[in-house]
Amino acid sequence: MPHPGLTDGPIYLDYNATTPVDPAVLEVALPYLATHFGNPSSSHHYGTAPYEAVSRARAQVAALLGATAGEIVFTGGGSESDTLAVRGAVLAAPPSRRRVVTLPTEHPAVLNACRSLEAGGVTVTRLPVDGHGRVDPAVLREAIGDDTALVSIAYGNSETGTLQPIRELAAVAHGHGALFHTDGAQAVGKVAIDVEELGVDLLTVVGHKMYAPKGVGALYVRDGVVLTPTVHGGGQENGLRAGTENVAFVAALGEAAALAGAELPESAGRLAGLRDLLHDELERLLPARVRLNGHPEHRLPGTLNVSIDGVASSRALLAGLPGIAAATGSACHEGVDAPSEVLLAMGLSPERANGALRLSLGRWTTEGELREAARLVADAAVAEPAVAG
Template identity: 50%
Template structure:
């Protein structure tokens, strides 16, 4: 069988060896409840707190500002709904963008049913939001600005620090969905200036089903799950010790992979070769420089991405967003960027990771050549 090639790291990553090893004792020995103050509970509690410290180190925040969640979707839901429910007396207006993940846009639509007003800002052809558009959209009713740090489909990085500064000038909270950026580029919360930040474990070599929400000290936000006082009263439910320790270990490892030049070099060489091979039949989606260094989203003009990937089934990549894989309509992100339909229908997102080799990328180029595109 032809070797399988994985180029879908923005959809999900394998579990880092260190994360796997960190979990092992919690599958067998340490089964206690972290809330129990006895010999069985204490190691579990210590492990959760150590993991919280490891996550906080990557975000450069205080461990008490990290709340474990079930992943990126929950973190975004908590940010939007939690702020709306805590601030609805003073305001009801939320600002976000057209290129957000459904995990932000759908809670926004849900809140509209409860009376929220949601402004969805446009982006330019590279997928960037204009901070002046953010400034103009703010009103006396605005309570939250939610702009993703880096886009999952095209990798474009948003000017979050500038947007957060604009938000704070107006006394508005700022949230960023950093599911795609944590572990790939610096995501220090003070540099970004955000009040809330979402991360998803399975995008940074931790297992699926774990994530975190950074909540800046003093931020007024309603808990997402009501119940007992877990997570300092911000999210009820016995902590998922197993996955929390994995996330902590993954965050520690990720610190060594920020702006990894080896991944960027491979990605750039891959793109150079594709251009050399296919000339004007290929074009790039996303910002040429302000872009995640592992992400290459390209259009094969006049073709459909699904058809191309269908003809090389050993290659795992994505057409548009992985969350809607299989769809042949232009993705909302590409549509918002104004990518012409004839080009964008042929979009394929190749996202590279730690295990990607040049041999694999070369193999993909050969496969594509054989398809006579």
């Protein structure tokens, strides 16, 4: 069944920016807005149902990640989770460890948390990535030292979909006594994740990237990892995130995690097939003009980033396509008329970066929509001269 929010609008190909709330997720959340209003920390009758909802959601998120319920901390979203992970780990580290290692292709939440630490005297090392946006573990091994408190590298890039070799990178970090954080905003629920197998210490989960509402997220914190809180107050969330839990949204996140776990791995295969269909259609309609940005194999199943030779501005191209809702890059950079920093860090020319489209698919994407979207993009691009980008 089509999602009610998508029935009367353009073809939605911006699932990496945000996802529609799944109706089943909404159904789980509503009782905690309409009826079960109590504080989950209250010991009386009205706190019982909210407390049970938060506990159930904690177990559901943990199950999706291969974690234990006590290792899940609920937050107000991905940026808060990233900030708690990055700043929290470094500020809790001993004085001899005042270095963070990350990538220039990270989400702004990680990069700006690093900048805030840098302003306070912490050294930040930004590793180079290859032409696909991946970092070689050998590069990390060369750069890391025993002064490193944290390595923070996203699992899947929000613009290109490139997946990093997280297991190998985490092993390098641990070899030097450093913690390892991965921003899993785009990967959780899309690819199978087991935190024990990966060896990560901290992992970010974002509700609105996996069919839950905006304004709720989680941070996996491996048992025994010490963090300095960024939000102070009461003792909620094991003292790591003060503030009464948003019970309705937490319950929604838990249900979204349960749905994602039930769908995997079939959902990943379906999205990868649709992604490749879209890519093939674009190449068929625009022969020798479509260039893939990102890794051809190690990438998220529902993300396709391509540049079209001869298209000087993908932003202008999309502005002339009211039948498609898509993006040129991360939603956090929309409205910025400049080439993607992610693509530039990969070594792409400004011209190719300016011509890039990020087309991201999700639960309600259909084959018919993708064929029509490819036709619309091709029709808009054929008017442009086919010159090398």
